[in-house]
Amino acid sequence: MNALGQLVLMRLRMLMRQPEVLFWTFIFPVVTSLFLGLAFRNDSLGPVRVAVAEGAGAPALMAKLEGVPELSAEVVDEASARRRLARGQLSLVLLPGAVPEALVDPSQAEGRTARLLVEQALAAPEDAARPAVVKATPVSEPGNRYVDFLIPGLLGLSLMSSSLWVVAGSLVAMRGGKLLKRLAATPMRRSQFFLSYMLARAGFALAEILFFCAFARWLFGVPMFGSYFTLTLVGLAGALCFAALGVLVASRARTEEAVGGLVNLVSLPMMFVSGVFFAAGNFPSWLQPVIRALPLTAINDSLRAVMLEGAGLASLGAPMLVLAAWxxxxxLLALRWFRWT
Incomplete structure (x- = not known):
């Protein structure tokens, strides 16, 4: 074989020995297709979900909507209905009145279908040719837009990614440079070493959270219905959680290539299923308990509850317990498995 052939063969062998190349070439497309396929699976079309806001005329409106098999209607309070509309859980919210008002999100594809079905349901038989029986109002004010849903998810994703990569990557780099071996000879305890990483990460996360909130407020007008203090505490809890995961990921990894594959293995599934870009409710019901037990789901739900619903720390008990466990x-596992060399 000539020199060119030998060089090509050498390069192929080097590529096959790099875990990150195999991951991005073979595993990542399969994982992406699997999760997005589950989230946007091509099931038979179900009924369009609408809500009637509580009020004097709500029972009469519900009686008409229940006669349309393509609609799934329920009566809820207006504030909850608006939040669910913003999150994509409802396609239309109907406000009772002399002329009922239909709130629709222009960014939702099903909004127009829902409006037409509602108009058809409310039209009297003799008025079937005149569909203008409701007033359609696009909803795009702060707190009810897709960008308001997206920003807390991106903040959670940023805290996860930066914590995992910074902590795990630096630990493996120190191991490769024999610095960990030198530190092992000092009277320092292993727990102190880990806590120093986590606390340093929390300090950097504080600046990250404040910058993200200011950026979202200035550029997109994302509202804050809760407390900035509560949001900061939730963000710091998430940063500490993912820093602990970063320490565990780096406990045994010897090379930066190996730790990169492990970080991707931990973070990518959560990026798809934990409600960063779209609601986690898109996934099948049998997967929901697993999704709710993930740390990124817990922090995303908590950040959205504080920013968009004004939730306090006392109402976030369940997701905070998830973050504490993670x-x-x-x-504890890292304290047992971590090696200095």
Whole structure:
């Protein structure tokens, strides 16, 4: 074989020995297709979900809407209905009145279908040719837009990615440079070493959270219905959680290539299923308990509850317990498995 052939063969062998190349070439497309296929599976079309806001005329409107098999209607309070419309959980909200008002999100594809079905349901038989029986109002004010849903998810994703990559990457780099071996000879305890990484990460996360909030407020007008203090505490809890996961990921990895593959293995599934870009409710019901137990789901739900619903820390008990578990358990495992060389 000539020199060119030998060089090509050498390069192919080097590529096959790099875990990150195999991951991005073979595993990542399969994982992406699997999760997005589950989220946007081509099932038979179900009924369009609409809500009637509580009020004097709500029972009469519900009686008419229930006669349309293509609609799934329920009566809820207006504030909850608006939040669910903004999150994509409803296609239309109907406000009772002399002329009922239909709130629709222009960014939702099903909004127009829902409006036409509602108009058809409310039209009297003799008025079937005159569909203008409701007033359609596009909803795009802050708190009810897709960007308002997206920003907390992106903040959670940023905290996860930066924590995992910074902590795990630096630990493996120190191991490769023999610095960890030198630190092992000092009277420092392993727990102190781990906590120093986590606390440093929390300090950097504080600046990250404040910058993200200011950026979202200035550029997109994303509202804050809750407390900035509560949001900061939630963000710091998430940063500590993912820093603990980063320590665990780096416990045994020897090379930066190996730790890169492990970080991707941990983070990419959560990026798809934990409600960063679209609601986690798009996934099948049998997968929901697993999704709710993931740390990125917990922090995304908590950030959205604080920013868009004004939730306080006391009402976030369940997701905070999830984050606490994902902080303590990885730390205990890392204390047992971590090696200095």
């Amino acid at each position: 902080t303590v358990v990885p730390l």
